[in-house]
Every structure is written in C-alpha cells, then in structure tokens.
Amino acid sequence: MRRRLLGSLKVWALSALVVAVALVPFVVNPYYTSLLIVIGIHTLLTVGLCLLMGYTGQVSLGHAAFYGTGAFFSAILSASHGVNPWLAMFIAAVATGGMAYLVSFPIFQLRGNYLAMATLGFGIILWVAFRELDQFTGGPSGLSGVPYLSIGGLVFNTDFKYYYLVWIAVLGILFISQNIVNSRTGRAMRSIRSNEDAARSVGIGVSGFKVKVFVLAAVYASLAGSLYVHYLTFVSPQPFGFLFSVRLIVMAVVGGLASIWGAIFGTTAVTFMSESLHRFGELDIILFGFLLMVVMVFLPQGLTRGLMDLYERVRARARGAGR
Amino acid sequence: MTGEALLRVRQLSKSFGGVVALDGVDMAVQSGSVSAVIGPNGAGKTTLFNLVAGVFAPTRGEIHLGDRLLNGLSPEGRVRLGIARTFQDVRLFGDMTALENVMTGRHVQSRCGFFDAAFRLPRSRREEEDIYLQAMRYLNLVGLGSRAQERASSVPFGQQKLLVIARAMATEPKLLMLDEPGAGLNAVEKDALRELIFRIRDLGTTVLLVEHDVNLVMRVAEWIVVLDHGEKIAEGTAREVQRNPKVIEAYLGQEAA
Numbered sequence: 001m002r003r004r005l006l007g008s009l010k011v012w013a014l015s016a017l018v019v020a021v022a023l024v025p026f027v028v029n030p031y032y033t034s035l036l037i038v039i040g041i042h043t044l045l046t047v048g049l050c051l052l053m054g055y056t057g058q059v060s061l062g063h064a065a066f067y068g069t070g071a072f073f074s075a076i077l078s079a080s081h082g083v084n085p086w087l088a089m090f091i092a093a094v095a096t097g098g099m100a101y102l103v104s105f106p107i108f109q110l111r112g113n114y115l116a117m118a119t120l121g122f123g124i125i126l127w128v129a130f131r132e133l134d135q136f137t138g139g140p141s142g143l144s145g146v147p148y149l150s151i152g153g154l155v156f157n158t159d160f161k162y163y164y165l166v167w168i169a170v171l172g173i174l175f176i177s178q179n180i181v182n183s184r185t186g187r188a189m190r191s192i193r194s195n196e197d198a199a200r201s202v203g204i205g206v207s208g209f210k211v212k213v214f215v216l217a218a219v220y221a222s223l224a225g226s227l228y229v230h231y232l233t234f235v236s237p238q239p240f241g242f243l244f245s246v247r248l249i250v251m252a253v254v255g256g257l258a259s260i261w262g263a264i265f266g267t268t269a270v271t272f273m274s275e276s277l278h279r280f281g282e283l284d285i286i287l288f289g290f291l292l293m294v295v296m297v298f299l300p301q302g303l304t305r306g307l308m309d310l311y312e313r314v315r316a317r318a319r320g321a322g323r
Numbered sequence: 324m325t326g327e328a329l330l331r332v333r334q335l336s337k338s339f340g341g342v343v344a345l346d347g348v349d350m351a352v353q354s355g356s357v358s359a360v361i362g363p364n365g366a367g368k369t370t371l372f373n374l375v376a377g378v379f380a381p382t383r384g385e386i387h388l389g390d391r392l393l394n395g396l397s398p399e400g401r402v403r404l405g406i407a408r409t410f411q412d413v414r415l416f417g418d419m420t421a422l423e424n425v426m427t428g429r430h431v432q433s434r435c436g437f438f439d440a441a442f443r444l445p446r447s448r449r450e451e452e453d454i455y456l457q458a459m460r461y462l463n464l465v466g467l468g469s470r471a472q473e474r475a476s477s478v479p480f481g482q483q484k485l486l487v488i489a490r491a492m493a494t495e496p497k498l499l500m501l502d503e504p505g506a507g508l509n510a511v512e513k514d515a516l517r518e519l520i521f522r523i524r525d526l527g528t529t530v531l532l533v534e535h536d537v538n539l540v541m542r543v544a545e546w547i548v549v550l551d552h553g554e555k556i557a558e559g560t561a562r563e564v565q566r567n568p569k570v571i572e573a574y575l576g577q578e579a580a
Contacts, residue, residue, distance in 0.1 A: 176441040183440030183447065184426075184433055184454065187419070191427045194416035201376070201410070202494055203402030203431035212437060 048217030054257030057193025062123025068240030070222025100218030130237035142236030256302020335384035405497035417476035428493025
C-alpha cells in the first residue's frame with residue numbers, strides 16, 4: 001500500500017517537477033530566476049553529499065573544497081590561459097576527481113568523528129590555499145574575466161538562458177544518481193552504511209566503494225563549481241569555506257539524507273530561508289543550527305520523507321476515525 | 324572420513340597481545356560434509372572462524388581452500404573464492420528489505436558498476452532482473468519468500484537467523500560457515516534449521532558450523548572438532564567425540580562441575 005503510494009507519488013512528482021522547472025522563468029520575476037540558478041548549482045553539491053552521507057554513511061565536512069577546486073580550475077584555465085570553457089570544465093572535473101581519489105586513501109582509514117575531522121581539516125587547507133596562492137587564484141580579491149559558456153552561437157550570458165543550462169544539468173545528475181542508488185551499486189553503498197563487516201561478508205569491497213562514491217561526489221562538486229564561475233564570470237575564495245560545507249550538510253539533512261530528489265527540496269528550503277533572513281545578518285546560522293536539531297530529533301529521515309510519513313499517518317487515522 | 328579436503332588449516336595460531344586464543348590447530352573439512360567446531364566458552368571457536376573468514380590475520384599457520392593459500396587475502400576476496408559466513412549476532416542490513424538483503428548476497432555473482440547503473444544500460448537491467456530472481460530463489464530456500472518486502476529489522480528474530488543464511492548462500496559459496504546458527508532459537512526453529520542445513524549440504528555446499536548447542540551439533544555434523552583453551556583436544560564423528568575422555572573432562576565435565 002505504502003509502496004504503491006510512494007511509487008505513484010514519485011512519477012507524479014517527477015513530471016510535475018520537470019514541468020515546473022521548464023515554466024518557472026516565464027512566471028517569476030528575474031530575482032527569483034537568479035536565485036533558482038544558485039539553488040540548481042547547490043543541488044548538484046547536495047546530491048553528492050546524499051550519495052556519500054545518506055547512502056554510504058561517510059561524513060564529509062569539507063565538501064566546499066571540491067566545489068572550490070572545480071571553480072578555480074575552470075576560472076584559471078578559461079580566464080588566464082584561454083582554454084575553451086567546456087574543456088576547462090572537463091579538466092577541472094578530472095583534476096578534482098583525481099584529488100579526491102588521492103586524499104581518500106588516508107582519509108578513509110578513519111571512521112565516524114575522526115573521518116569528519118579529517119575532511120574538515122582538508123577543507124580548511126584548501127580554503128587557505130585558494131586565498132594564499134594568489135599568483136594563480138588572485139588571492140582574496142579574486143579572479144575576474146571568466147568567459148561565458150556558449151554552444152555554437154548560443155552564449156549563456158543571461159539568467160534566462162543560464163537557468164535552463166543549469167537545470168538540465170541538475171535533472172541529468174539527479175537521474176543518474178537515482179539510477180545508481182537503485183542498483184547493485186546502490187545496495188552495496190547502503191550495506192556499507194548499515195554494517196561494514198556484514199558488507200564484507202558478502203564480498204563487497206568496502207573501501208573501494210567509499211573511494212568511488214567520494215570521487216563521484218567530488219566530480220559533482222567540481223561541475224557545480226565550474227557552472228558557478230561561468231555564471232558570475234568571477235571567482236573569489238570567499239564562498240568555499242567551512243561554513244558553506246556546513247550549510248551543504250544542513251541542506252542535505254533537511255531534504256532527507258537518503259533521498260536523491262529530497263536534495264532539491266532541502267537546497268531550496270534552506271536557500272529561501274537564508275535569503276529571507278539576509279537583512280538580519282548572521283541570524284541564519286542560528287536558525288540553521290536549530291533547524292538541524294529539530295530535523296534530526298523529530299524527522300530523522302529528513303523533511304521530505306518525514307512529511308510524507310506524517311501525511312500517511314494522518315490519513316490512516318482519519319480513515320480509522322471514519323469507520 | 325573419505326573424500327577430498329575443501330578447507331585445510333595447518334598449525335593455526337593467534338595471540339591477542341599476550342593472550343593465546345588459538346594454538347597450533349590442524350583441521351580439515353571434507354568437501355560435501357557438514358562439520359562442526361565445538362568447545363566451551365573461550366575455547367577459540369570464534370577466533371578460528373574469524374581467521375578462516377579473514378577478519379584478522381593468524382600469528383602463525385596456514386589456511387587453504389582447495390589448493391589456494393588464503394593467508395593475506397581480504398574477507399571480501401575470500402567470499403569471491405567461495406567462503407561465505409554468518410554472524411553470531413546476525414548483522415542484517417536492518418533498514419533494507421529481506422529481499423534486498425539477499426540481493427546484496429548476489430554482489431560477487433554480478434558485475435555492473437556505477438557507469439552501467441547510471442545510464443541504465445541494457446546489461447545492467449538484465450543483470451538486475453537476474454539478481455532479483457536468484458535472490459527470491461534463496462529466500463524461498465530458507466522459506467522466507469513471503470517476507471520479501473518486509474524490512475529486515477522487523478522480521479522476527481528466528482527468521483532473521485534464516486535470512487542471514489539466505490544472504491550468505493546467495494553468494495554461491497563452496498564453504499558456508501555458520502556462527503552459532505542455533506543461538507536464540509526454540510526447539511521447533513532448531514528442527515527447521517537442521518532440515519535447512521541438510522538441504523544446503525544436498526545442494527553441494529560444504530557446511531562448517533560453530534555451535535554451543537551440543538545436541539544440535541551431534542545430530543547434524545558428520546565430523547566434529549573439539550577445541551579447549553585454544554587447542555584441538557579431539558576430533559571425529561559424534562559418537563567418537565562423545566566417548567572421548569578428554570572431551571568429557573573439558574566440555575561435559577565442566578557442566579557437571
């Protein structure tokens with residue numbers, strides 16, 4: 001019963017989502033279009049975290065570092081060296097994935113809190129590097145003159161056009177990720193989160209899977225970083241710090257860690273909340289902390305799944321009362 | 324005992340710090356048999372099990388599966404070679420369904436990776452179909468087909484113990500190692516377990532169990548190895564072992580005392 005409801009809900013929600021995504025820029029005012037572009041880019045990051053944390057059970061407190069690495073590789077190659085932006089984006093993804101691969105070996109010697117500390121340290125090291133390597137990154141003042149992306153004669157130089165580019169990428173990545181979690185690979189990931197020894201006992205190469213998911217999440221982050229710099233045509237180290245890593249985790253948790261499509265929801269909810277609290281300064285950090293606590297305590301499956309469960313419980317009770 | 328040894332253990336020893344858990348144990352498990360390791364608490368049964376499964380490395384000694392030396396091989400590598408195990412404390416993937424648990428058991432018998440899955444390539448869909456059918460077959464083997472869609476953690480305990488056996492069997496092992504399969508089961512469930520072990524043997528899988536319940540072991544195992552204080556003190560058929568004065572002293576005598 002519940003399975004069927006979820007199944008039909010999923011198809012319905014998916015179609016609705018695609019239609020909504022396609023129509024939104026015609027309806028809303030330009031401010032929201034630009035906000036939705038940022039939400040799309042952040043969703044790419046959140047989906048990676050869902051795969052890593054929600055499905056495989058490995059914490060990363062340094063995810064912003066991969067976002068930044070992708071961003072800087074794209075910006076430096078295309079702005080300072082005249083490399084074609086698409087090629088730069090590809091190189092950035094390979095480089096970021098390669099870096100994730102290398103750091104994953106020492107990092108995944110650790111588990112739980114220690115893993116969290118190691119990823120935190122890694123994130124901070126890269127953030128310092130972004131600021132201090134100023135002959136490449138432009139230091140704290142950043143790097144401008146990043147070109148727009150273009151396909152043939154179509155230049156993605158307006159919010160309207162860029163919105164579609166970003167959201168096609170987001171829907172593509174969500175589709176790919178959903179397929180992965182519903183496969184042999186996805187089951188292996190979930191078994192690792194559930195019990196590593198038991199996963200080994202059925203022949204699942206635990207460390208290999210952790211590394212692969214970590215690299216995949218890093219590549220998603222790199223693509224997000226590339227899309228970000230070609231949107232702003234500017235990059236500085238400021239957005240890639242520790243606080244942003246934490247915000248990504250809040251987004252993933254709110255959306256429901258073990259829910260790929262929840263990533264959109266969590267990212268959107270947190271971004272809008274943060275926007276509406278902008279004029280109160282740092283208040284959003286306090287609210288996020290509070291939100292994280294409430295979600296973890298009352299809806300550990302995340303808001304999306306939690307609200308769905310709540311809806312079903314209320315409906316079941318209503319039906320029971322009607323009888 | 325006739326036939327060929329599937330598993331051979333030579334001079335196997337393991338110390339944890341200064342504590343000798345296993346000391347120079349020799350043992351062979353004949354292909355196609357049901358064998359058992361018994362012994363009082365702290366005899367080194369579980370240590371032996373974990374050494375064969377590759378959870379930790381022996382201090383000394385060799386483990387062979389057929390002609391293949393297993394020393395230095397990871398647990399997952401040993402599963403690929405045909406050794407599957409269950410755990411004393413079950414260790415199901417609690418938030419996955421019973422069926423999904425058994426499907427993870429098909430991991431070593433299937434190939435598709437991230438790329439195939441991401442783009443739903445035809446071979447990944449074919450393979451997934453096959454994984455599903457095989458998993459259902461192993462669920463039915465242990466009689467849990469009707470619970471396929473239930474969360475593993477909500478399946479009753481007695482059936483959870485069968486479910487882990489289905490998960491291990493789904494890897495198509497040559498050697499199935501059962502760690503205290505009877506622990507926590509009532510008499511009826513133990514009878515069903517015994518039937519299942521015989522069925523598994525008849526499918527051609529060699530079974531090695533570690534078990535506390537001497538009664539169950541005597542009725543199911545053709546060959547029994549008795550450990551005490553990390554050393555092998557006896558081996559033989561149920562009848563031989565039961566008559567062995569050393570066993571009576573170490574094992575049964577302990578209960579009488």
